[in-house]
Amino acid sequence: MSRLARPPYIDTTTGIAYDTDKAEFEGYLTKQSMWLRDWRRRYFILKGSRLFFAKTPYEAPHGMIDLSRCTTVRTCIDTALLSSEIAAIPINLYDPN
Numbered sequence: 001m002s003r004l005a006r007p008p009y010i011d012t013t014t015g016i017a018y019d020t021d022k023a024e025f026e027g028y029l030t031k032q033s034m035w036l037r038d039w040r041r042r043y044f045i046l047k048g049s050r051l052f053f054a055k056t057p058y059e060a061p062h063g064m065i066d067l068s069r070c071t072t073v074r075t076c077i078d079t080a081l082l083s084s085e086i087a088a089i090p091i092n093l094y095d096p097n
Contacts, residue, residue, distance in 0.1 A: 006045075007060035009052050020061055023047045 008017040025046040030039045031053065045052040045061060049068040052061035 006058055009061040009064050011064065018047075018050065018052070018064065020045050020047060020052050026057070 006020050008019050010017050023045045026044060028041055029044050030041050032038070033040055042053040042055065043057050045054070049066060051065040051067055053063045053065075054061040
């Protein structure tokens, strides 16, 4: 049984298409939205130094974080909240488990 191929991420600024198939790691995380600051469940795909995110596993990712351009990654472990913040890029990752 063959699986469906995931559509590539298209960078809206440059028009470059990034292949997101055959990821090293992938799965659901919760990220804080940039505008409303609420938490949303997103499917993350790590391929090389790029972290892509989409609403579901098989739709085209709508965002990308180039981890090679980040300066620091901070983690906060609390009994109520486990989060990571990627400095220089406004995103927080939250895993309720």
